[in-house]
Amino acid sequence: MSTGTTSAISAEEQLELELAEQARLASGDWDSVKPGKAANFRESFGRLIGLLKPHRVAFIFVSLLGAIGVLLTVAAPKVLGEATNIIFEGVVSAQLPAGVTQDQVVEGLRADGQTDQANMIAAMNITPGEGVDFVRLSQVLMFVLALYLVASVLSWVQGFVINIIMMRTMYRLRESVEAKINRLPLSYFDKVQRGELISRVTNDIDNITQTMQQSLSTVITSVLTVVGVMIMMFSISWQLSIVALVSLPLMGVIFGVIGPKSQKAFNIQWRKVGRLNARVEESFSGHALVKVFGREEDAMAKFKAENEELYQASFKAQFLSGMIMPGMMFIGNLTYVGIAVLGGLMVASGQLRLGDVQAFIQYSQQFTQPLSELGGMAAVVQSGVASAERVFELLDEEEQEPDAVDAPKPVDGDGTISFENVAFSYTPDRPLIRDLSFSVKPGQTVAIVGPTGAGKTTLVNLIMRFYELNGGRILIDGQDIADLRRHDVRSRTGMVLQDPWLFAGTIRENIRYGRQDATDDDIVAAAKATYVDRFVHSLPEGYDTVLDEDASNVSAGEKQLITIARAFVSAPSVLILDEATSSVDTRTELLLQHAMAALRNGRTSFVIAHRLSTIRDADLILVMEHGDIVEQGSHEELIAREGAYFRLYNSQFQGATDIDAELAAVTGSVSAASGTDVVESESDPANA
Template sequence: MSAIEHASADGGLSEEEAEELERAQEAMRQAGGGDGGMAGGKPKRFWPNFKRLLGLLAPFKVVLWSVVVMGAVAVILQVATPKILGEATNVIFEGAISAQLPEGLTQDMVVESLRAQGEDDFANMVGAMNITPGQGIDFERLGMIVLFVLALYLAAEFLMWLQGYLMNLIMVKAMYRLRGRVEEKIHRLPLSYFDRVQRGELLSRVTNDIDNMTQALQQSLSGAVTSILTVFGVLIMMFSISWRLALVALCIVPLTGIVIGVIGPRSQKAFTEQWRRTGRLNARVEESFSGHALVRVFGRERDARDAFEAENEQLFKASFKAQFLSGIIMPAMMYIGNLSYVALAVVGGLLVASGNLRLGDVQAFIQYSQQFTQPLTQLGGMAAVVQSATASAERVFELLDADEEEADAADAPEPARGDGTIEFRDVAFSYDPETTLIHDLNFTVKPGQTVAIVGPTGAGKTTLVNLVMRFYELDSGSIVLNGQDTAALRRHDVRARTGMVLQDPWLFQGTIRDNIRYGNEDAGEEEILVAAEATYVDRFVRTLPDGYETVLDEEASNVSAGEKQLITIARAFIADPEVLILDEATSSVDTRTELLLQKAMAALRQGRTSFVIAHRLSTIRDADLILVMENGGIVEQGTHDELLDAKGAYWRLYNSQFEQAAVEVDDTPVTTGAVSIPAPPPGGGMMG
């Protein structure tokens, strides 16, 4: 199970706390920058995030240096071949010229003869050659040159393949480690982070953004190393051939800088917006799919589709802009390279005609110019990929930099063995510092007691048990378990002694047996069967074709809602906790099953401190203590009969459920069709 699912399962908030959390989440969104810390449309600093992205490769620096050395050797071999091929051209061209000259003359004699005839340009050209009049083409030398060039190409390509293989291996391992860091980080984040960040947005960062970083680095980093080395190697070779042509070739560098400098920042901003919109769309899709049944029940398919289309349209515009800007870079670089090619062809031809260069040297230089502009063009294209990767890295780093839960004390005491007594001492808590939710809360739950917590929506019932589990930290006061302040204990120790069954059942993809054993990984087959029989899971599992080996799908849609809840209750049973928390645990089962579960729960609660959050007051009649909460405080406490006799808040809640339901509009009955609904009695009201 992933940490995200774990947080959703263990820390999910019940429906009855929706209103109280809505206010808190709004405040958290404002504090966190709007959308749960998502990267905004305005890009942050590029270089710090890019350096940090490269820092992910630091553990592999030895292999990286090996890659650089192999790349350097491969570049040396590649940049040497044009000059050698230029010599092959010289052998062919000069051999063809020498075959047309009279045999027996020397090269100097031929040059003097040409000057005497007034052919000074041709004389200069012949003077720059290395010929023997009448000899013709030296095919043996030509063959040796061609074989040598083929060997250089083969060696260079092998080194380039090995370099790419090692670089990809580094990338995969680096991203593997990054995913591990993200997973560990999620485990250390407070529950409040998941309250304010949409699950689809978080999943987008963990999957889409990291995948984008992997692909971008695999495509660009090894190519960037080779391209940079090629640029320097080619420059050296160009200057060794002709400094004049080298200066002509260098004229494209400022133009390249202008293209990247103008388009690059805009491309970065566009890619940041693209990935932000991707996260929002994922959140929208996840929300629609997880609530698909409700969307259809209320006939809101068109609204869901319109909302999706609006988000999709925004993503389309952001993606189009990002791809358009990044797509401009490569054609612009190619155009600049073609301008350089034309200039080199003209100037090189003039230098050959004047005898300042040999034809093979010009041919080699033009090849070098292509080798020079090609890596520059590749670097320009890589710039767009790097911009996208950095935008994704920025979002992942924001997750890694998010405030964590305060670490457990290194000298935290070992949990004391006890009977499960819990004391709330002057407890105060709020989601929003401006609005106190729970204040001055004091009560004690003794071993074996069952405490029921009731009250209207937003009163703080689920928050109360979340504080017991240390999903949130107290503003003040303390919760004492077996004489120890839970804030001083390790969170794992607090939660390991607590079993929790939520209102919304959560199961992971796997067999029914594995889902039950999740409460106690060391449980044997006999313990699983005892838990299943006690919670009436065994009754329906034996009717399934595969029994306990039945594999639940991702949504556990192959069992009913009530059966899901029974499995989660069996999971809590097998954990054998000291403290048991039931958050509307029987809300998804039918009346007959509820009666059976109440018997199972009675056995499960024996000798344990139990908290029961309930809306249906019929399920808590036998509770040892009932706490009635309103506005974050306990307004009444006592047994069922005592609270009814008091005719206070509990009495009003009870009457709202068990007396005739009523709807009041201006103190007059509401008539619907032929049915007249009377106004409610004084003090009555619907429960949240």
């Protein structure tokens, strides 16, 4: 943010919050760390599933494919059990004498007192002396192979369609987030770290994508498998089915106890990821300053501290979620043992055939496996829902008020700007501008000077309608800007900020950014007017030289010249220069003053200046302190009054001894009003 902008939360308050949370984490008090206002798993999960609503037809198709695939997969063990029966009963029949019936064999065994063997053979479907029916066995095996093959193909199609659904869903989610960011007021970005916001847009959405891709197909298949397997198990033996169902309440206990704690831990983990990203982004963007002031160890210490917090949060989240699947598998193994023992006894007593017990054991594994998979997916889903909560929190942020549908068209006026009793504050408890009124005539150049925090940049931000007023109104050509569309207010305004911003692209594209329909001749004319043309020809590709991400292949002054050229080419009716010449050398600054004088001709201009030599020719100079205009007039008038402007001006042009005295006078008035100590820079005394 440029000079004059005040953060919604002070650095001291932010530090207090961070220290308090670190203390709670260090003491192990995880429950007291709130994951955010959307920390409701059921609601957030339902909202996440709601993102699939536009693809409900495809989702029904996928569910149908899954149901058919599950039906085939579930039927296979039953058919395979029949193959086992053919082999086992064929072997048994080969050991029996030929020429007798099955009933005669059973009666003979009972007569000899071999009741269990008689019951077992009575349950079989055999012909004594016949042996294994290999023709029927091959038919059964081919049928099982066909079942598994078709089920695999359907599973592949299901996964393919789900991937398409998920990619399109995440595409829309990213579009929604991007659109939301463009609708958020500038005040939102004052209170959110850039790294934290980037983490939500990138890391959290990627985590949601992975969660949905991994879990959606698994959940559909697992639920359908559980239902299908239960039906098949009860069709074989209700006694064995009861043993298998004992695992359900035990698994429910695991979900109920571990699940909520794991979800809370994942919320904290992703908050820590966002905070660490913010720290890394801050260190990288200010890497030069870290080196200059020798704060590498301090930056590393802060990184280590937050990295340790992320480690602790991640360890707890993964530890808790990792307990779910082993617990499920343990219960499943206990169930498997119970089924094997009881099934063996039922085969020996003739209540079941061997192939049926084999099929049931397969079904018991198919029954516990999807439940274990659901348990394993719980960790993934909890992590994804935690990320979804953070994204939904961004989507639920209060937006700037939309422009009125019936907003009037801007009039073709002469550029008169009036402030009438304007009041504004970034936070309700810290008023900045209380009652500001002044008028600017068409074509005038207005210079705004004053110490840091006086409201200089805030003043021009209000003209651009970056913030809404708390009171009063701002008129342009007699129209209240609050009644106009924001685009109409800003489209006729050119702005050059103190910190130059260029995007990755050619110099020509960066200049044309000010007006998309600008011709190459317009671009060259603007470049010549702002002396960009002087250094462009020394670059390898001239105007087509590609600037990298940080525009490091041009100097800081050259960056600013390009941004000024961008404002020139837009031909605005209102021009705002926020310390636009602070990054150029004295000779270039003198040239720019002449160029800007030509540009300002016939245009209303606002110039925020710290070098008072640059605004001597301004039609009106406003001296601001604490959001109020304490003096206004031309340079000669203000010098004659020997007030605040006189002290600021002399502080820059007298000798070193006088500078110290004047700085003490200026800072003394500021600190007396604010009750705090103020330290000013010798090189930039007006921007204390």
